[in-house]
Amino acid sequence: MTADEFDLDHHGDLEVGNGLVDLAVNVRAGTPPAWLVEEITASLADLASYPRQDATLAAIATRHGCDPDELLLTSGAAEAFVLIARAFRPKHPVVVHPQFTEPEAALRSAGHLVDRVILRPEDGFVLDPRAVPADADLVVIGNPTNPTSVLHRADDLRELARPDRILVVDEAFMDAVPGEPESLVGASIPGLIVIRSLTKTWGLAGLRIGYVVAAPGLIEQLAAVQPQWPVSTPALAAAIACSNKRALDESAQAALDIDRQRAYLLDGLACTTDATGPGSTYGVARGPFVLVRVEGAVGVREALRERGFAVRRGDTFPGLGPEWLRIAVRPEAVTDGFLKVWRDVLG
Template sequence: MDGFDLWHHGDQEVGEGLVDLAVNVRANTPPSWLLEQIAASLTDLAAYPRQDAALTAVAQRHQVAPDRVLLTAGAAEAFVLIARAFRPRHAVVVHPQFTEPEAALRSAGHLVDRVVLRPEDGFGLDPRQIPSDADLVVIGNPTNPTSVLHPADTLRELARPDRILVVDEAFMDAVPGEPESLVGAAIPGLVVVRSLTKTWGLAGLRVGYVVAAPGVIEQLAAVQPHWPVSTPALAAAIACSNEQAVTEAAQAAVDIERQRAHLLDNLTAVRTYGVPRGPFVLVQVEGGAVLREALRGKGYAVRRGDTFPGLGPDWLRIAVRPEDVTDGFVKVWRDTAVDL
């Protein structure tokens, strides 16, 4: 629609021999202890998956009751379930953001309006921008690809008794302390979507979850297939919810904050808008599309921005990586930018 490829994702930018700065999965993951937990579950593959232990673990992680949690095959399935379970008269998606929610809504036959945030406003949201009659609103926090973290109080203002408010918090655990998270908040119609993909390097396993009121969880579960989450994915959900994992994720968020600052301090000839808080940065650079292809030719993949509504070919999303990877990338970036 409108020339934006809503189905394009960062993994399509990656190719053999390329250093990956296009996909927002934390480097050097999954850790060995997590792989061991997943591998140990393989002896149970003859039995149908049982979710009880994983539901309890995730619920304890967020200090909510288990009936407020729905496990899903990644955050992507959560968006499909939302599109199936509800019949909004006026769905609104706040852009630029992850395009999967809008794609899922459109595939289910819903009409979707867009509220497009402006770079000159730092990609910040004024709640008055959301139409008052919108009965389903989707927003990311922190938002992919802008990396902007919206204040929780701003998002609370979007809640209405007759509105489903979907907040995609797939990257929230990459923010130290998760200060603006709404997971578990007593807000009417709130649906928080989480993913284990990004922090733990589990894109190939497909595991995520939804936290919402029990009645909303029941509506989503009613349109979900039986046994949607595999036994290895359930093992991962348990392992990533324990105290050790929460502590490791918290340290990783601190590391990402330092690594992001290092990246931004060393990039040249770029413009940024807002305050990036996620494990990626969005930059605007003249001739961005040409630069992206030139970087590919020199061994580095970054994410094109022109598939996100509200952005164009001069926008690039760059994943945060450890300093040694960033230093190699920045050198190539500078050399390439000079040549163009």
């Protein structure tokens, strides 16, 4: 175990095995779509040339209504956390947990002493900006947060901003929220860095493509510690394809589908907010996954694996313990099969 007994390097893909239905990884089912595969395949004819980012930056800038110099393309969102850890020398970095462990792992790997703010299930895992130390000069938070699925209010995140603070908001799952109502992309906030990913909605985890949105000065600092040609030609082509109107319309519909599918999953789990059910949730889930607290979760997870379903253990996230499981949202037919096994396992 690492980092105070939490395995920060454990990710959902380690839960998946041959023949298992994957409810452990938060990549949207049925992706990438055929039209996206065609765009990526067509780009292979240009592999002899070094990657050129201009067209991709222009496409993403148009998608978000920002300038290309406010963008930095990365090899997935994970690279962005490494660049942040290398580019800045904060005296008091703070990571708000429970959340994706890669930001803290990257900071620790770069030699930073990381402080944690732990959000409580009794509070619905909702952020109270006052809980973040006033002297924190780098703050990292996810929105919506993995694994809690909670969507924090943009106004609460704005309260975290300080003239001498870098505020990092991980929006890797924001495009799974209909309308992206709490996104801070384009917000005029001092020190703001927003991280976005194309791997979750479009099924591109193996291709690695994400980007950072920030003020040009911050982008320059991050780019200064990034290797040359960090994003491949196929990944650049995928980013262009995922930024056009067709893709945005499909993504918007997918977010609506995820909303419906998540409600269906929660109804089937018979979860309650007062911790009286066989599996209990806390707060309001808005992401493409749900976090469940269940007695004997370690045994439940193993029993589910024996019956063909992989779910994500929760005890590797700071702030959670062995009684937590994260379950990815899937189409209703898949959820039906899972829920039957879930009920059998819980007796």
